[in-house]
């Protein structure tokens with residue numbers, strides 16, 4: 001089976017532009033426009049000028065109909081252009097959501113009465129599954145809902161969700177236990193405990209997010225919007241006060257005409273920060289969409305923006321920096337014991353260990369010494385499960401305590417039992433394995449330490465260059481692991497992280513994040529394990545590997561479908577781009593006003609004081625053409641800036657202050673000059689027609 005990732009369509013594709021045009025008309029509905037108050041004001045202005053136009057036609061308004069009509073048309077276009085930019089930004093997501101939805105067929109599930117492979121089942125529809133239900137999924141069957149594998153291991157094709165057709169391992173016990181509804185088991189059977197009710201699954205959430213239905217404004221967006229509304233109110237007050245002033249002036253001078261409602265409305269729209277208000281929603285949506293194209297699902301826009309300011313990145317080792325399939329590759333006996341003795345004890349200690357590590361020990365013992373795991377456990381067996389706190393697992397059987405675990409934990413265990421006889425060569429063996437970057441697991445039977453299991457894991461390829469890039473962006477990388485300091489140091493050196501913390505328990509990971517946050521840093525964390533979940537919940541930017549456990553994915557605010565820890569680079573880049581684009585377009589929008597003052601104010605004054613011709617520094621043809629040109633410029637600048645809003649300001653890795661000055665010059669000075677030129681050119685065109 002091979003499903004390929006859909007080709008990313010361009011934002012300006014026909015498929016997207018058509019529906020976006022329709023939706024930008026639908027968005028004229030004031031109830032929808034309520035979300036963008038500045039644009040709602042422009043719509044009200046459009047209605048007012050539509051009325052003055054109708055009055056010009058009937059003769060009740062003395063202004064020429066070509067003028068009022070044109071002003072009204074361009075004000076309506078201003079709102080439509082704003083809606084269009086938002087619709088265009090939503091377009092690609094909508095298309096992808098539609099394809100996700102169509103891939104979600106009505107799946108049935110085998111609901112088990114007991115969580116055992118041979119237990120009886122009833123066939124039910126996916127919509128009947130509830131949190132806590134246990135289902136059996138066999139080869140070539142679609143997993144009916146999100147859940148955790150609680151027994152077995154299988155190859156799963158996740159193309160329906162990730163677009164990636166390479167199958168992945170999903171297994172119980174380890175950090176790769178989460179399965180996503182809609183994906184397909186290729187080989188073997190697994191038992192899955194459902195973790196989401198219908199309608200609340202990952203796929204549902206994903207569809208909602210990329211359609212923009214669940215999008216909430218980020219704190220940054222809200223802050224900017226408050227500023228934009230305040231500016232709009234100020235200009236509204238100014239415009240309202242011009243009317244009585246002009247009437248008074250005309251009376252006092254005994255000549256001229258007072259400023260008309262059409263002109264005041266036009267002036268208001270030109271001065272209000274319409275450009276940035278029009279493009280603001282598109283900037284955020286397009287940013288999320290760019291991330292989505294990179295297979296990153298941001299569950300909140302806030303997290304992406306926070307990523308733009310990240311200083312510290314904490315990464316879990318196993319499964320994040322390394323591939324995470326830690327496998328037993330050798331038994332190294334100590335203290336005069338034989339390899340077979342060690343293998344037998346390790347095998348017994350792992351009989352009930354359903355973690356990938358445990359299963360790999362059983363597999364190695366079978367391969368080397370033909371030890372077979374009969375399905376029945378020793379009747380008297382008492383299972384001691386692995387936990388990140390104890391770093392130890394095993395069983396008690398036949399009066400013996402079989403254990404395997406981290407070296408310090410196992411040594412502490414035998415010492416606690418009153419044994420003091422630690423083999424002399426143990427620490428050498430442990431250190432040699434650890435220095436090579438592998439994980440040593442020390443095995444004991446009762447009081448006796450028999451030897452060490454070598455658990456090997458591989459650092460993901462190409463990770464070093466990406467960490468180097470993060471460093472050049474001023475982001476410090478810190479690896480945190482439950483593993484021992486020697487292994488941690490070896491992997492840290494190989495992966496080239498800046499720092500590491502070894503023997504970290506879940507609460508240590510959490511504490512490290514809090515400390516960094518208290519020191520004023522913005523902290524990102526990537527992880528996959530249940531023991532990473534508390535830290536993920538605390539981090540400002542929490543990226544869960546899609547291969548990770550359900551608790552990790554629930555605690556995170558960003559999910560990487562490719563499970564690539566260096567994806568943070570892309571996330572940071574998009575975050576910075578969103579913040580920069582927003583800042584740049586705000587600067588541009590506000591500095592535009594300068595030219596508009598020069599175009600409109602003299603035109604207005606001229607109608608009151610015709611002798612003030614010197615004010616017309618731009619030499620615009622007539623007062624009416626000047627006002628109309630400003631309105632037209634104000635409208636068409638929106639579609640002209642749409643590509644920038646959607647693609648984002650080009651990201652340049654340079655120091656923040658330098659970048660700020662660069663952007664201020666470009667968009668501030670550019671924002672002052674562009675409308676002078678634009679309005680002048682439009683005025684010349686308008687003058688040709690009237």
Ligand SMILES: Nc1ncnc2c1ncn2[C@@H]1O[C@H](COP(=O)(O)OP(=O)(O)OP(=O)(O)O)[C@@H](O)[C@H]1O
Pocket residue numbers: 316317318319353355357358386388391392393404405406407439440441480481482483484504505529531
């Ligand atoms: N199944 C197991 N049985 C006994 N001990 C184990 C088992 N799995 C891991 N250990 C030991 O416990 C230690 C900590 O566990 P683990 O590696 O899962 O922690 P972690 O905090 O998730 O670290 P990492 O960043 O490497 O994922 C391991 O280094 C290993 O020594």
Ligand SMILES: [K+]
Pocket residue numbers: 269270271272273274275634
């Ligand atoms: K404006």
Ligand SMILES: [Mg+2]
Pocket residue numbers: 175316317318319528529
């Ligand atoms: Mg882990």
